[in-house]
Amino acid sequence: MSTLSVALTGNPNTGKSTIFNELTGIRQKIGNWPGVTVDKRMGYIKHDDRAISIVDLPGTYSVNARSPEEKIVIDYLLNEHPDIVVDVIDASNIERNLFLTLQLLEHHIPVLLDLNMIDEATKRGMKISSKKLSDLIGMPVVETIGRSAKSTKKLLSVFTSTVMANYKNSDLIESHIEAVAAVRAGEGKDDDKEEKVIALRYALIDKLISETVDTSNMASTSTTEKIDHFLANGFIALPILLLLLYAVFEVTFTWIGQPLADALDFIINTWFSGVVDDALTTLGVADWLHSLVVDGVIAGVGSVLTFVPLIFTLFFCLSVLDGTGYMARVAFVMDPIMRRAGLTGKGIMPLIMGFGCGVPAIMGARALDSEKDRMVSILVTPFLTCGAKLPVMALFAAVFFPDNASNVVFCMYIVGIVMAIIMAKVLNVTTFRDKQSTFLLELPPYRIPDIKTVLLETWDKGKGYLIKAGTIIFAMSVLIWFLSNYNFSGPTDEMTESFLAVLGAGVSHLFAWQGFASWQAGAAAITGVVAKEAVISTMGILYNVGDVADDTVDAANQMMTALGGSFTALSALAFMVFTQLYSPCVTALGTIKKETGKWKWMFFAFAYTCVVAWIVSLLVYQIGRLLGFN
Template structure:
């Protein structure tokens, strides 16, 4: 049995999915977290649950909303769970009506009843169920309250089909529905009434579905005739007329359900929002929180843990492996491969795991609390001035963790122009893979200003993205800017279990990549450093790696790092940004000598180090990001453009910083 979980954004849909299935999917307190369907099994093993993106209507405006409509058209779903926010019931019911018309058995999960009561909203569950004509189960998805009862009802065999005639749309539309029913009878297993109403609302996905069954021109002429009839009699569009009929039905439901409201105190959310979304204070508060986050990550909790891990890999583990290899009579080749290649390469990345997890913990804290949705609102005025809106900033924020899900989150953006623009700019956001590089260099060259330097890189990425958004939207991607509408969820006190799961979900990819991709890359890089044109076990300066890096070195002289080592590490950075650290640990590895941070002082000045970090921030996206850009755009041209423009911008900005810094007397 397949059961679809559908609801508006921010109604707790993914939290309910996690509770009902016992699995874990990423939960963020904003729209756009689920951008494609996710599948799990109910804890009682009686059915499969499909979590679909949050939508306001089955008539999609964006790509992620289209996932839901396409699923309902093509997949044989048996039942649906419609999750509603009890504090936003009137708005949520617009989607409920469309799901009832879909005709499958439906149950309503009435979520956030605790939030509703705090706002003075009291819902009579039994009367509401009678008014809508479907079973209702009150739940608090975040804590699991009532979820077991909901699971028992929806997985039982006793649920009946929903009443597709729940709303009467008037003689003109009802007659048109009957006519279409005669034409489609026997050609589809779906509710023909639902298909007809969606067709009258200009649902593009439903249009295509019906055009596959009937002659396109005759259907178009038929719909136009209905539109003309409604316009002539009611002086309104067909879509607006259908909306108005649903609105009247919702008002009737609200009256029958005896939903009461009492005056209460001003919600705490509104008091906090008066400060954090203030047009003057909003951005400074955001950057202050970012600074505190980086300070705790680099200067507080993260650095001691990373130093301990570094000592373990470089000391304890290396000595232990060295002893085992000597006892086993391993050759010099094996010694070097394991110690200089694998331990130095993979270990050099893993030492930054504590800082990565600490940063992800604080990001998860801000997301789950509801603050990140406010950041998008605060940024709307700025984004609008460059041809985007605040919704485009949400994928960019997600890109701070990883650019890949950030690009995928652009599916929530309605207009193709803005969606493409967001996809092209999201890779400029500083992802977690760049963080170990920052940690390495700020520890070596800016020990007293770690958080400030890292914050400057994050802000720089945002500023460059905004400037390019203005340029691109005025030249290559001209078009009308869409209106920005976002629902601000109530602030919530994050649960520790959810925070840990979210942190682990973000961080495990970093660890997994270190154990697989970085492992293989470290072996390959070590082989290039071990072999050269003159044979094996050559000096590093005579290796194949030095030859490859040496070709690029002159190009980087104007921006401060004209060494083959820098050139070689940047090449591997295209595969994964963490691979830069692996490469450097192998290239600069000198047993029983200084640490890598100490050795870097022989090759970089502080100014060159900052220039290098800026170049890493902006130059070509990693391989996984490039693949995602191609998947989302379906265009080789735009994928190549995303690589080319980023490389040019990175070089120009690093050149300005390095040469400008030298003119100003910095070293």
């Protein structure tokens, strides 16, 4: 029996991706659609001995092919001809969602209408007759609760039992299509005709709603509106946002993430490293190979892996906030501030993505409405604290500010946000001059986060860090070990005479006024351009090979003690600021080139972020000295 192909479509915030996650679990692939950087999510499952392939199409409000997402949806549906097209509708916002449904039916695309989140509609006092709606449009209608296992089984049964070829548009829909065709064939400007088509759609939607939805018992004010009256209030919204973010950092760096990181640190850098060290000694392997494995790979990759608990704890907390619907409010709260920078609140959304990784954040700028907003967003995203920078901040905060580590890391995040806003304003008044864009935002209702969805999103965001540790950081660790143990004469026992010391010393002169002019800091800055995690692996290798002669100190404390001998608290703070702001990693730089289509913007992003980082870190150190903090 052939594989059944299913396509999920619908507006954003309808629970479509939740349904996709429930149906596919971790049996899914994430790639990109050809020619664009919009995520392509596909899953493969089996039900009743029937293979089913499911594709989660991008959320969109229309199929007019004006945006990459709209073009992907309509091209896929018209060219790939999936067996079942599921139009996922937020039942509590059925009126707005039916606009896309009508467009699909106008293209003669049979749809299985999924009234999702039917429980929320019921809580609001809405009664929807799915049978009546099915009769009126001529298509099957099913009611679901996206995060419910029962609904998942219902959908799978519907998929395998429904033959969409047996369904066709009702007479009501066909009459509507004829009316639309008549308008478009008539005389007049295209814009005027499109307005008439939109009016026809809403007239039909009003008819469908009046005959299928009973709103007589709806409360005048919803729970979401009551919560928003408090959380999105103009006077206290920003303080609440900052308090929530601060709570996230306390959970990550004090309560959960840091204790787990300390435990993993002991396992990798003390126990495992010791076991491997003893095993290699017993086997009598060559000294160079022994050093490569213990001092290179384990010290380098291990230093990065110890921060995995922090990364996943942070992403888990942010996924919980996103699952409640609060993260969408952040754009609303930040709109007044973003407008001062020449952007709109919508511009904060790619920046929020930048807390995970700069690459999808740069790609996410495509969702912005104007070319000016897209370019500015792309060029300021590198200032945000991505997951790769987090270990650097966590390490230095733990060493130099142990009693206030979470506060210091929180401040680094604020520094990144503030610099992104400042540079957005600078770019808007110097390089990208254009009129301000309008801002339209849909706020989803507040919900209790679905734990399965939260865990899947946490894994999706965090697994890239693990992949980097096993690929780029592994390769960088081997390279760093080689550069730190060899020079032009061959192997060297004096690291200060190695290739890496020469390279680091050459760069370190640039940081004399910032207080971190050691060759080790210069070397870390160089490797950090490849990947910010490489700053940690570089430190792990350079400070974990006997620089501190104290056998009672474990590997992690040895590196921390060595760092304390190379930096003061003030110079460490300046180094953190520099690392926070300087060049995007090579992957992000490549993405900037791909998104802008020009090499000049890639080189510009590298150069101007380095200049900004150098100036700000200089100010931090010199002002700190003047205030007596050295």
